[in-house]
Amino acid sequence: MIPHTSIFCTTGQPCPRGGIWQSMGNFKTTYPVMKGCKMPDYCGKKIKWVLILEC
Known part of the structure; x- marks a missing residue:
């Protein structure tokens, strides 16, 4: 295992890695991102993302 x-x-x-990413912090959102693309901001702020579903 x-x-x-x-x-x-x-x-x-x-x-x-491409997949569905979730924002970390008090407000949660998910966003699909392809491998190699720049990770997005959230409401104009720099945030940390965690991969929740790899595609």
């Missing part, structure tokens, strides 16, 4: 390791990325960085 392979242990699950969370994958994180920050606004402006290239996406390391």
